[in-house]
Amino acid sequence: MMSATASLVLYGEVSDEVVHARAYLSRVAEPPAPALARFVEEVGPVEAADRVRSGAVSERVAAETSARRTVHRPAADLAAVEAVGGRLLVPEHDEWPLAAFEAFSASELPGLAPPLALWVRGPGVLARMCDQAVAIVGARAATGYGQHVAGDLGGGLGERGFTVVSGAAIGVDGAAHRGALAAAGPTVAVLACGVDRSYPATHDVLLGRIATHGLVVSEYPPGCVPGRHRFLVRNRLIAGLAGGTVVVEAGVRSGAQRTAADAEALGRILMAVPGPITSGTSAGCHRLIRDGALLVTSTDDVLEVCGRMGTHLPEEPRSGADRPTDGLGEIGVLVHDALPARQARDAAWLAMEAGIPINTARAALVELERRGLVEHEAGRWRRRLEAS
Amino acid sequence: MMSATASLVLYGEVSDEVVHARAYLSRVAEPPAPALARFVEEVGPVEAADRVRSGAVSERVAAETSARRTVHRPAADLAAVEAVGGRLLVPEHDEWPLAAFEAFSASELPGLAPPLALWVRGPGVLARMCDQAVAIVGARAATGYGQHVAGDLGGGLGERGFTVVSGAAIGVDGAAHRGALAAAGPTVAVLACGVDRSYPATHDVLLGRIATHGLVVSEYPPGCVPGRHRFLVRNRLIAGLAGGTVVVEAGVRSGAQRTAADAEALGRILMAVPGPITSGTSAGCHRLIRDGALLVTSTDDVLEVCGRMGTHLPEEPRSGADRPTDGLGEIGVLVHDALPARQARDAAWLAMEAGIPINTARAALVELERRGLVEHEAGRWRRRLEAS
Numbered sequence: 084m085m086s087a088t089a090s091l092v093l094y095g096e097v098s099d100e101v102v103h104a105r106a107y108l109s110r111v112a113e114p115p116a117p118a119l120a121r122f123v124e125e126v127g128p129v130e131a132a133d134r135v136r137s138g139a140v141s142e143r144v145a146a147e148t149s150a151r152r153t154v155h156r157p158a159a160d161l162a163a164v165e166a167v168g169g170r171l172l173v174p175e176h177d178e179w180p181l182a183a184f185e186a187f188s189a190s191e192l193p194g195l196a197p198p199l200a201l202w203v204r205g206p207g208v209l210a211r212m213c214d215q216a217v218a219i220v221g222a223r224a225a226t227g228y229g230q231h232v233a234g235d236l237g238g239g240l241g242e243r244g245f246t247v248v249s250g251a252a253i254g255v256d257g258a259a260h261r262g263a264l265a266a267a268g269p270t271v272a273v274l275a276c277g278v279d280r281s282y283p284a285t286h287d288v289l290l291g292r293i294a295t296h297g298l299v300v301s302e303y304p305p306g307c308v309p310g311r312h313r314f315l316v317r318n319r320l321i322a323g324l325a326g327g328t329v330v331v332e333a334g335v336r337s338g339a340q341r342t343a344a345d346a347e348a349l350g351r352i353l354m355a356v357p358g359p360i361t362s363g364t365s366a367g368c369h370r371l372i373r374d375g376a377l378l379v380t381s382t383d384d385v386l387e388v389c390g391r392m393g394t395h396l397p398e399e400p401r402s403g404a405d406r407p408t409d410g411l412g413e414i415g416v417l418v419h420d421a422l423p424a425r426q427a428r429d430a431a432w433l434a435m436e437a438g439i440p441i442n443t444a445r446a447a448l449v450e451l452e453r454r455g456l457v458e459h460e461a462g463r464w465r466r467r468l469e470a471s
Numbered sequence: 472m473m474s475a476t477a478s479l480v481l482y483g484e485v486s487d488e489v490v491h492a493r494a495y496l497s498r499v500a501e502p503p504a505p506a507l508a509r510f511v512e513e514v515g516p517v518e519a520a521d522r523v524r525s526g527a528v529s530e531r532v533a534a535e536t537s538a539r540r541t542v543h544r545p546a547a548d549l550a551a552v553e554a555v556g557g558r559l560l561v562p563e564h565d566e567w568p569l570a571a572f573e574a575f576s577a578s579e580l581p582g583l584a585p586p587l588a589l590w591v592r593g594p595g596v597l598a599r600m601c602d603q604a605v606a607i608v609g610a611r612a613a614t615g616y617g618q619h620v621a622g623d624l625g626g627g628l629g630e631r632g633f634t635v636v637s638g639a640a641i642g643v644d645g646a647a648h649r650g651a652l653a654a655a656g657p658t659v660a661v662l663a664c665g666v667d668r669s670y671p672a673t674h675d676v677l678l679g680r681i682a683t684h685g686l687v688v689s690e691y692p693p694g695c696v697p698g699r700h701r702f703l704v705r706n707r708l709i710a711g712l713a714g715g716t717v718v719v720e721a722g723v724r725s726g727a728q729r730t731a732a733d734a735e736a737l738g739r740i741l742m743a744v745p746g747p748i749t750s751g752t753s754a755g756c757h758r759l760i761r762d763g764a765l766l767v768t769s770t771d772d773v774l775e776v777c778g779r780m781g782t783h784l785p786e787e788p789r790s791g792a793d794r795p796t797d798g799l800g801e802i803g804v805l806v807h808d809a810l811p812a813r814q815a816r817d818a819a820w821l822a823m824e825a826g827i828p829i830n831t832a833r834a835a836l837v838e839l840e841r842r843g844l845v846e847h848e849a850g851r852w853r854r855r856l857e858a859s
Binding site: 111112113145146147149150151154194228231232310311312356357358359360361365366369372373377378380381384413416417420421434435437438439440441443444 | 499533534539620745753754761766772808822826827829
């Protein structure tokens with residue numbers, strides 16, 4: 084059991100009463116609980132908790148709380164999260180990502196109600212981590228391509244100090260977290276179950292590493308099991324904690340699509356990585372791009388829109404290999420191309436072949452010579468082979 | 472040599488004089504020749520040819536015609552194209568795709584000057600073929616993926632009677648033409664050399680098939696050799712003859728990019744097929760999509776924008792596999808998911824687990840039962856396994 088002293092130390096200036104009230108509310112209501120969230124905003128968490136417990140609430144709040152309102156075990160839940168090295172974050176705390184959740188409170192969509200509290204494990208300071216964060220989400224049944232891309236983006240963002248937010252699922256999520264960890268970058272895993280559980284079980288070690296180096300987050304109290312509905316509801320937090328969401332491989336019907344919809348509803352930047360049109364796991368990405376998501380192909384593409392104020396612009400302009408005729412006008416290219424690969428020709432022949440006046444051809448040849456592309460001898464011009 | 476009688480038969484009501492004048496002009500000027508095109512529009516082809524030949528033209532027209540104005544061999548060129556079963560199309564003829572070239576004449580860009588005439592081989596009637604035409608262009612160095620996609624799109628468009636326009640190059644172009652031919656669909660190959668030449672040589676048989684079943688087109692007179700500049704100039708015709716252009720695999724610097732730019736400048740619909748971001752041959756497509764081209768993944772996607780007035784809408788809506796919980800509200804899904812896979816639970820337990828009022832849970836269970844998803848016995852509910 085957690086002592087009052089311990090919680091005072093843990094939560095700084097936030098009172099034990101508030102933390103317990105929110106721990107209770109977090110257990111009582113199945114997220115998202117829009118009526119309860121509004122009620123808590125209006126009367127504060129302590130009064131809200133008291134009235135929920137006694138049933139003295141509006142019909143809408145009752146609908147969200149009546150089933151479990153008698154389950155009152157904040158101390159036990161706080162002890163349980165502490166037992167795994169975790170803690171409860173509440174909106175009253177400095178670590179709460181206030182800016183990230185502004186759009187939730189502003190949203191009229193009941194599905195986008197803000198979380199009442201967040202159970203977390205790890206050294207990361209959530210508010211700071213959300214400052215520069217990108218979500219990478221996608222298919223569990225990712226192909227090798229999708230996993231490669233997710234890992235690469237996770238690593239690229241991690242190297243530049245951006246937080247990679249994802250859902251710790253197998254496939255794209257796991258690859259994104261691993262990429263970030265490999266680059267010693269910050270990463271946040273948002274779970275659809277208690278942070279004391281390892282789901283999926285095969286990611287037990289991965290979740291341990293995230294809890295050691297980054298942050299594992301959930302709005303579900305300790306012990307809660309994941310369920311399909313919870314995965315979908317959880318996805319709004321992934322979308323909300325990041326400034327932008329990148330979808331890497333997703334079927335046309337997938338949880339990632341829900342995250343994408345939430346990101347858009349929250350005013351976040353929605354990005355998607357294309358793939359082969361012959362691959363069903365990229366079909367959802369292509370649909371998103373057709374519907375307006377930004378096509379991204381690299382970390383630079385992501386940072387071009389998610390970086391702050393130009394500080395994360397791509398390092399160098401993209402360009403193909405240089406060609407010897409780069410920068411020449413059309414006439415120059417015309418004359419250059421008219422010259423046979425290995426034979427010398429005079430200006431009149433070239434003018435004829437290129438279909439331009441002879442004086443124009445002569446001027447072009449001088450320019451080509453200046454660039455070292457052609458050479459002349461006895462009134463005839465030839466390509467300089469080493470230049471081509 | 473072609474006789475005047477033969478040409479009268481070939482060109483119907485168009486006079487021999489006009490055909491010969493345009494054949495001459497087509498040999499004299501290296502396309503695009505914007506000043507000459509305007510001059511021909513102003514004074515007509517016969518007077519324009521006479522004045523070009525005598526040098527009595529403006530400085531700008533002279534710049535486009537002085538180099539080859541003394542090359543006067545329309546009869547020989549017409550005989551040469553006839554020798555390979557071809558003919559010269561001129562704007563005065565019914566077969567001329569007037570609508571397709573409207574945007575050329577309207578364009579202020581000198582690079583988009585309309586062709587003065589078109590040398591063609593094949594049974595196709597160009598004006599009719601352009602009525603419903605889509606260009607498919609892309610990399611010569613296409614991957615297996617790119618060739619597959621191009622062939623698939625070419626076949627899909629061909630099956631629906633759409634003309635596939637391309638450049639007969641190896642790679643994407645060839646696959647697109649082959650797809651169309653395999654579907655017995657109309658196809659137009661626009662060359663950067665005379666229609667009496669097979670370029671690339673490896674496409675000799677393919678070009679023969681297009682000349683037998685579709686149409687081979689060029690603005691270059693018989694005997695002309697291809698050159699890099701001519702490929703680029705030719706690309707505007709590919710873009711212009713089609714209502715939309717699909718780019719299938721293209722590097723960031725490629726001829727296909729030029730075709731894409733021309734398509735946009737001509738007000739045509741520009742589409743691109745995505746691919747793996749790890750593939751350089753898809754990088755140009757991704758760049759185009761980022762810059763506003765429509766991402767397409769299928770013939771249906773193409774016809775959704777290039778089909779006429781809804782007659783070519785996709786045959787069925789896209790959708791993933793059905794799920795048993797499709798169409799259920801969130802509460803229904805919540806309750807359905809709360810039920811363990813193999814154990815029966817009562818409504819109170821389910822309400823608690825799902826975090827909803829018991830009456831809501833009961834209502835949801837009745838709905839789930841109605842849909843055959845759950846069954847109950849002695850006050851406890853279980854999933855119907857065959858439904859999941």
